Amino acid sequence: MKDDIKKYVIKEYVDDDTDVTYDTPLISGGIVDSFSMVSLKRFLENKYQISIPDDKATPEAFDSVNKICLLVNEYLK
Amino acid sequence: MAFTEKTRGLYSEILTGLQTAGLFKQERFIHSAQAADIEVEYPTGAPLKKVINICANNYLGMSSHPEVVKAAHDGLDSHGYGMSSVRFICGTQDIHRTLESMVTQFLGTEDTILFPSCLDANGGVFEAVLTKDDVMISDRLVHASIIDGIRLCSAMHDTFKHSDMEHLEEKLQLHSDKRLKMVITDGVFSMDGDTAKLDKMVELCEKYNALLFVDDSHASGFIGKTGRGTHEKYGVMGEIDIITTTFGKGLGGASGGCVSGRRELVEMCRQKARPYLFSNTIAPPVVAGVIKVLEILSASTDRRDKLEHNTEFWRKGLIDAGLIIKSGDTPIVPVMLFNAKLAQDVSRDLYEEGIYAIGFFFPVVSQGQARIRTQISAGHEIHHLEKALDAFKKVGKKYDILGKSKQEIIERYGM
Numbered sequence: 001m002k003d004d005i006k007k008y009v010i011k012e013y014v015d016d017d018t019d020v021t022y023d024t025p026l027i028s029g030g031i032v033d034s035f036s037m038v039s040l041k042r043f044l045e046n047k048y049q050i051s052i053p054d055d056k057a058t059p060e061a062f063d064s065v066n067k068i069c070l071l072v073n074e075y076l077k
Numbered sequence: 078m079a080f081t082e083k084t085r086g087l088y089s090e091i092l093t094g095l096q097t098a099g100l101f102k103q104e105r106f107i108h109s110a111q112a113a114d115i116e117v118e119y120p121t122g123a124p125l126k127k128v129i130n131i132c133a134n135n136y137l138g139m140s141s142h143p144e145v146v147k148a149a150h151d152g153l154d155s156h157g158y159g160m161s162s163v164r165f166i167c168g169t170q171d172i173h174r175t176l177e178s179m180v181t182q183f184l185g186t187e188d189t190i191l192f193p194s195c196l197d198a199n200g201g202v203f204e205a206v207l208t209k210d211d212v213m214i215s216d217r218l219v220h221a222s223i224i225d226g227i228r229l230c231s232a233m234h235d236t237f238k239h240s241d242m243e244h245l246e247e248k249l250q251l252h253s254d255k256r257l258k259m260v261i262t263d264g265v266f267s268m269d270g271d272t273a274k275l276d277k278m279v280e281l282c283e284k285y286n287a288l289l290f291v292d293d294s295h296a297s298g299f300i301g302k303t304g305r306g307t308h309e310k311y312g313v314m315g316e317i318d319i320i321t322t323t324f325g326k327g328l329g330g331a332s333g334g335c336v337s338g339r340r341e342l343v344e345m346c347r348q349k350a351r352p353y354l355f356s357n358t359i360a361p362p363v364v365a366g367v368i369k370v371l372e373i374l375s376a377s378t379d380r381r382d383k384l385e386h387n388t389e390f391w392r393k394g395l396i397d398a399g400l401i402i403k404s405g406d407t408p409i410v411p412v413m414l415f416n417a418k419l420a421q422d423v424s425r426d427l428y429e430e431g432i433y434a435i436g437f438f439f440p441v442v443s444q445g446q447a448r449i450r451t452q453i454s455a456g457h458e459i460h461h462l463e464k465a466l467d468a469f470k471k472v473g474k475k476y477d478i479l480g481k482s483k484q485e486i487i488e489r490y491g492m
Contacts, residue, residue: 015238033236035215035227035234035236036235036236038234038235039236043251046251
């Protein structure tokens with residue numbers, strides 16, 4: 001899962017050779033802007049067949065690949 | 078009194094921070110009418126200096142065109158100074174509807190509604206026509222006023238990479254379940270001067286049943302063979318659902334804007350768009366001026382043809398001089414310097430040479446993309462452009478950037 005999400009983030013949001021690790025701050029680090037979180041949320045919902053409530057899809061919860069995985073796992077259960 | 082010394086100090090600190098960061102904006106006072114030749118007081122209190130202006134949005138030289146000035150005078154005499162009302166109470170004159178009809182015809186749309194500015198048009202249009210069941214998919218480099226309008230709208234918002242049609246298609250597929258999908262772009266992007274691929278975008282919007290929105294503020298009046306805009310250039314007139322544009326650039330340079338497009342969408346704006354409902358519309362003399370502009374541009378393509386010729390001359394001159402410019406064919410011609418301080422230094426030295434052009438750097442453009450944005454006008458004569466080229470060569474030589482690659486400039490001056 002981690003690698004799939006990381007791959008999506010890089011393809012979707014990174015235009016140069018910025019290094020993205022599992023802990024790279026995505027929102028607070030300016031890689032993903034708040035508008036673009038929408039497609040990340042929809043990607044996760046489609047790929048893992050889950051529904052993430054809007055109030056849980058916060059900038060904090062989306063701020064790194066690791067944090068996103070925690071969020072997804074919560075709704076996979 | 079709530080504005081205490083502590084509060085004053087708080088704001089002073091913020092403003093000082095802007096100055097320290099080199100982000101503090103200062104106005105330069107122009108003592109003449111807007112034109113190719115202007116008289117400028119800069120810095121404040123300095124004697125007036127005659128300079129050539131190559132950074133105005135005065136693409137067609139209409140800001141001080143004598144026929145436009147006379148039409149505005151006549152409009153002032155016949156229809157007064159202002160309306161003291163919003164449109165739907167008692168603020169609509171015959172000339173407002175005349176102008177709306179003329180814009181509709183000029184842009185090749187179904188109907189038009191005027192707004193106090195294009196910023197207001199972009200601020201009001203999305204909320205008026207979309208709901209939370211819909212999605213807006215915008216190019217990542219659209220104008221700030223579109224971002225503001227999007228923020229005011231309850232529809233979902235997503236973005237696609239600048240001018241990347243494959244990415245746009247992915248997004249249209251991703252959001253296929255939405256009631257309405259609206260693709261949003263500028264026609265001409267104001268920082269780089271490149272154009273949206275409207276032919277491809279129309280194809281994609283047809284394929285995925287999406288609406289297409291174009292802000293053509295940096296195109297109306299001069300892009301396309303008869304100056305109708307980016308949709309004319311790409312052969313898709315009549316196929317754009319919403320066009321917003323301004324009367325503050327090529328179409329006169331004063332103020333005002335509009336939403337033009339499908340009849341029902343324009344009517345939705347008339348019923349629901351807040352900047353239309355809660356603000357006075359364009360003042361009568363300005364309306365009369367824009368009507369004259371459209372009459373002039375509809376009768377002849379001479380001015381946009383001259384602008385095209387001037388633009389070709391200017392782009393070739395800069396390339397021949399060994400400067401790096403953004404490729405394209407619009408009159409927005411960024412001279413790339415990459416380093417913010419270098420852009421500021423070159424701008425200052427150009428001013429000393431009698432050329433008024435401004436440096437743009439982060440956060441207005443991305444880090445390492447600092448530039449002097451030049452904008453060509455039909456109001457320029459070749460002698461203006463020759464003088465400006467001479468100044469660029471002289472200043473470019475001083476900083477040793479002529480004939481140098483991006484890499485060489487960055488190595489010397491940094492990003």
